[in-house]
Amino acid sequence: MEVTATDRGFYGGGIKEPGDTFVLDDEDHFSKSWMVEGTEAKPRKRPKYTGYVASRGAAGKFVVKDAAGQMVGTFTGSKAEAESEAARLNDGGEINLGKEAQGNGLPDA
Structure with a gap:
């Protein structure tokens, strides 16, 4: 067969x-x-990647973490904003590493 x-x-x-x-x-x-x-297989539907989640960070702000629990990019914001950012990343969006997301450019104390 x-x-x-x-x-x-x-x-x-x-x-x-x-x-x-x-x-x-x-x-x-x-x-x-x-x-x-037979010799022909239907293309298999791959599940959507859901490895990014909103997580509580320091000082009541929320961040986005990957499946390993590591903070992804430089995003911080409210819970709703973090959930929206996680959904954008799960849909294939790029991780934001830009200077505009880093505040004043000074290192954290």
Whole structure:
């Protein structure tokens, strides 16, 4: 049976990447979770990245953090502004590292 991988998987002694077409030794080896019959696989819908979240920072201000809990960029603001900024980043927006977001340009004490 000829199949195409729809997700990463292991078969026949090697890793199969999405889009790889290969022949199964036995039809019982077919897995609906990462294979489709034939040589054409529908493109897989990838989940939206949601690694950025609003988080309380110092002095009651909110910041944006990544999935590892590290502050991202130089944004600080209200909770609503931080949630809006996190949503913008999750939709593929660029991280703001500009001077205008750094206040007066002096280092923090």
